[in-house]
Amino acid sequence: MLTKRIASRFYPSLGVSSLSASTLKSGDILKKERIFSSSDVIEYSKLSHDSNPLHFDLKYAQNAGFEDRLVPGMLVASLFPRIIASHFPGAVYVSQKLQFRSPVYIGEVIIGEVQATNIRAIKNQYLAQFKTKCFKQGDHVVIHGEATAILPTLAKEQGQSMG
């Protein structure tokens, strides 16, 4: 506690999870912000061969009851393995559950968050479970789920994290 208090005085921009620094432990949260642009969605759709008009056609999306074109859910969910791999290069994805709770529109600020819930050593690696969430407008959950990954090490690289 004391360490955390001291650390947050000196590094106020870092989340508590970053302070325990280099070793992942249960409860730690890793985050990343992203805005998906119209060209991200076009590129993704070319790559995935998915031509769902909800992603391109504003009129179609509005007629279906949405405010704007939807970012494909699986593209938004790509934040989770990206966050994990940015801290643990070589991570191997084992499972992912996803509940798409609210639409994500092109241009919205999305925060992806993974929280370690269980870590167990297997041979010389680690099987880690995570709660996985994406938020918009601060605390509005748009994707909710869980992931499991094999991590080659629990030593966190600080790479692209927001803390």
Place this chain on the structure above:
Amino acid sequence: MLTKRIASRFYPSLGVSSLSASTLKSGDILKKERIFSSSDVIEYSKLSHDSNPLHFDLKYAQNAGFEDRLVPGMLVASLFPRIIASHFPGAVYVSQKLQFRSPVYIGEVIIGEVQATNIRAIKNQYLAQFKTKCFKQGDHVVIHGEATAILPTLAKEQGQSMG
């Protein structure tokens, strides 16, 4: 049964699911084949900002016990919404569970398959549940899971299906 037998004599290349033609019903299977290339993986990684070396670095992947560079699991899983949307434009993804059971390597022939398991009318749309699988080498399951989507209609477009 008779209809199926006659039809499969005249259209031996079509799966049974295609014969019931235009309306989705429980049990129907929709498929799509795909080979993920090295450039698909590079493009996807640029788009998802995922720089996991398992996807690019042959030596790294081999040192980690794999035969070759891995196609990102979420890219392989993009086959599922793509298959669904190609038959049901305007489909809205509600949930997806994914178990990544075996590695998918660049250049492998992958068959994505979704099978309707439950369909229920909600207002003027349909909530459809699917078993979702990807295979390689014929019948070797590489991804196993389930998806739920809201379909604007049960009338199947024949678009990009393999049947």
